Amino acid sequence: MAHVIEITDWRAPELDLFARLTEGQLRSRREPEKGIFIAESAKVIGHALDSGCQPIALLMGHKHLEGAGRALIERCGEVPVYTADDQILTALTGYHLTRGMLCAMGRPVLPRVEKVCAGARRIAVLEGIVDATNVGAIFRSAAALDLDGVLVTPTCCDPLHRRAVRVSMGTVFQIPWTWIGSDASQWPRPGLERLKELGFRTAALALDSRAISIEDPHLMAEDKLALVLGTEGDGLAPATVAGCDDTVCIPMGHGVDSLNVAAASAVAFWQLRVKKKG
Structure with missing residues (x-):
């Protein structure tokens, strides 16, 4: 079951992957199998899950916990789900989450x-x-x-x-x-x-x-x-x-x-x- 965590401090280090790591840091060129990417919106996250990508954490506004995000939360198993009101999320990410949610996921192993x-x-x-x-x-x-x-x-x-x-x-x-x-x-x-x-x-x-x-x-x-x-x-x-x-x-x-x-x-x-x- 998912662990829903209310964000009270947008500076918490566990939230770095959503907003404070560069694309290069997320990608981890030296060890691609440990890299991360960020998917945004229910549709995109759904396609990533369908392809076998593994979720690490979700970030979404309160309204999505029982809305479009509910099915995704259930699909993602026990990963942490960080949530807050729109003002705090904007402070964290630097922009308004128009599509409501982000998911940090492990980079897939690419084919030859x-x-x-x-x-x-x-x-x-x-x-x-x-x-x-x-x-x-x-x-x-x-x-x-x-x-x-x-x-x-x-x-x-x-x-x-x-x-x-x-x-x-x-x-x-x-x-x-x-x-x-x-x-x-x-x-x-x-x-x-x-x-x-x-x-x-x-x-x-x-x-x-x-x-x-x-x-x-x-x-x-x-x-x-x-x-x-x-x-x-x-x-x-x-x-x-x-x-x-x-x-x-x-x-x-x-x-x-x-x-x-x-x-x-x-x-x-x-x-x-x-x-x-x-």
Whole structure:
């Protein structure tokens, strides 16, 4: 049974993980299996629990104890449930909890690249995308538009960053993903070679005079395609573009040169998805 604890001092050290630890401290790069992430809102926490993530502690306003949070509290077993009125919670977190609750959870053990790619026909590769909002939005589009998995390069924002998780609406727990390489030296090589060995044709989304349209019928007919998306502003590194099988662009109008990477991902995922028969 859950242990409900009324917060009387928002400075209590046991609450540090909700507001006073940096994303780097939560992630625990040296010992990932001991890392923590924060999920926000009943829907996102529910998706995380469905995927097997283990809860450590809950934080929620009084009204949620018997409201939307009740079912979650029951699912989380004996973890502590910290609660207080909105004023105290705002003092603790530094912002109003518009979605009412947070859950600190242990980071899941991620699969190997080969596991994510097994049986996959369409995957996304995120290179150096540093904005958590963009990463979360890309994951949401990837899940909604039936991609089979996402691979994240070592220089990319952590998909379990609090904001990325929130923007993804929990889809980061619904679509298979993992890191492709443990440090920057492993991308674009040997990462691209690894994808080719797994049978993927690699397509770099980039502005290039030699780029083919995402409407190219040969591209759309590819059996296994990895769509490589680059960082905000500069886009993909030249070495990555050179190492991919194809360079692909989205046709633009009105003199616009490109879309935000999150918007571009949704267009590309939809256009190049595997069409369902019937």
